[in-house]
Amino acid sequence: MYIIIVGGGKVGYYLAKQLVEDGHEVLIIEKEAARCEQISAELGDIALRGDGCEGATLDSAGTGRADLFIAVTGDDEDNLVACQVAKTKFSVPRAVSRINNPKNEAIFKKLGIDTTVSSTAVIMAHIEQELPSHPLISLMTLRGGGLEIVEVKIPRQAAVVGKRIKELLLPQQSLIILTIDEEGTPRIPTDDTVVRAGDEVMAVTRRESQDALRAVLTGKPTTTQEGA
Amino acid sequence: MGCGRVGAELATVLDREGHQVTVLDIDPDSFAQLPPDFGGRVIVGNGIDQDVLQRVGVGEADAFVAVTPGDNRNAMASQMAKHLFGVRKVLCRIFDPIREEMYHNLGMETISPTRVMAGLLKEALEREPAETSPDG
Numbered sequence: 001m002y003i004i005i006v007g008g009g010k011v012g013y014y015l016a017k018q019l020v021e022d023g024h025e026v027l028i029i030e031k032e033a034a035r036c037e038q039i040s041a042e043l044g045d046i047a048l049r050g051d052g053c054e055g056a057t058l059d060s061a062g063t064g065r066a067d068l069f070i071a072v073t074g075d076d077e078d079n080l081v082a083c084q085v086a087k088t089k090f091s092v093p094r095a096v097s098r099i100n101n102p103k104n105e106a107i108f109k110k111l112g113i114d115t116t117v118s119s120t121a122v123i124m125a126h127i128e129q130e131l132p133s134h135p136l137i138s139l140m141t142l143r144g145g146g147l148e149i150v151e152v153k154i155p156r157q158a159a160v161v162g163k164r165i166k167e168l169l170l171p172q173q174s175l176i177i178l179t180i181d182e183e184g185t186p187r188i189p190t191d192d193t194v195v196r197a198g199d200e201v202m203a204v205t206r207r208e209s210q211d212a213l214r215a216v217l218t219g220k221p222t223t224t225q226e227g228a
Numbered sequence: 229m230g231c232g233r234v235g236a237e238l239a240t241v242l243d244r245e246g247h248q249v250t251v252l253d254i255d256p257d258s259f260a261q262l263p264p265d266f267g268g269r270v271i272v273g274n275g276i277d278q279d280v281l282q283r284v285g286v287g288e289a290d291a292f293v294a295v296t297p298g299d300n301r302n303a304m305a306s307q308m309a310k311h312l313f314g315v316r317k318v319l320c321r322i323f324d325p326i327r328e329e330m331y332h333n334l335g336m337e338t339i340s341p342t343r344v345m346a347g348l349l350k351e352a353l354e355r356e357p358a359e360t361s362p363d364g
Contacts, residue, residue, distance in 0.1 A: 053300060085330060103277075
């Protein structure tokens with residue numbers, strides 16, 4: 001694959017290093033000359049000095065034949081514009097953007113950026129995993145369609161404890177894809193898998209169904225029917 | 229959004245015409261460019277942060293104008309005003325003519341001072357040299 005990375009900071013550098021090791025053709029676009037030299041000295045001639053938001057730079061980078069375009073500068077507005085130029089003017093099939101403010105995810109999606117990655121959100125998710133008050137954690141957004149992979153920890157008193165997967169009234173287009181029991185054993189569940197207290201359940205669900213899914217998996221016995 | 233020369237000038241004119249104006253800038257010192265009798269609101273904040281836009285009340289605004297020095301900030305804030313907050317009239321300044329054209333094609337109302345100025349200069353160049361009359 002031909003992969004263009006905008007932003008030669010730490011994220012861009014290590015990303016490029018990994019992708020080169022995996023055998024991909026990689027180009028980093030970076031504004032600072034000194035940084036470009038440093039990257040080229042360490043990773044070979046893969047740095048192009050320029051502004052990744054400018055059509056001319058992207059043109060000389062051969063953006064038209066890129067399979068993947070990744071913007072990882074420290075500024076959300078630069079990442080957004082770089083991805084929009086790549087998609088609009090060069091028809092790049094897939095654009096990935098780093099976002100610093102996790103709340104920008106929605107607007108980036110709306111403006112056609114295929115994937116956003118927020119380190120803030122990832123760290124938050126790890127913190128939330130440690131907190132019992134957050135029974136549903138969003139792990140990953142799947143491309144298009146508003147589908148997400150979420151993790152839910154089944155509380156002791158949940159109504160679903162002891163039930164089989166096929167008995168659960170999950171929201172539309174929600175699917176349980178993996179369970180990990182308290183001993184740490186992962187299982188791909190079947191219809192007859194029994195839900196146990198303390199299970200970590202990974203599910204695919206629509207964003208708007210998250211609350212309903214949480215209600216089904218963590219609700220107490222009197223509220224079982226909610227959200228189904 | 230953006231209280232530089234253009235932002236401050238526009239805000240002042242609109243304020244004098246009786247419009248309800250809010251000026252947003254990340255630099256509190258920038259508001260010194262507004263006249264002492266400026267009647268609008270000034271708010272320190274980052275216009276590409278949707279919480280800030282929310283707080284400023286962009287959702288209730290009839291118009292939003294992005295004139296910070298950064299093309300990308302303007303493009304991002306304008307798209308947020310239009311697509312997240314549903315502002316009907318959104319004006320976005322983009323210096324780079326190529327980016328300006330792209331956002332224009334994406335349905336944004338954009339102005340490139342570079343293009344406009346170059347056009348004006350070219351027009352002026354093509355006119356016969358003015359006579360010495362001061363209002364020529």
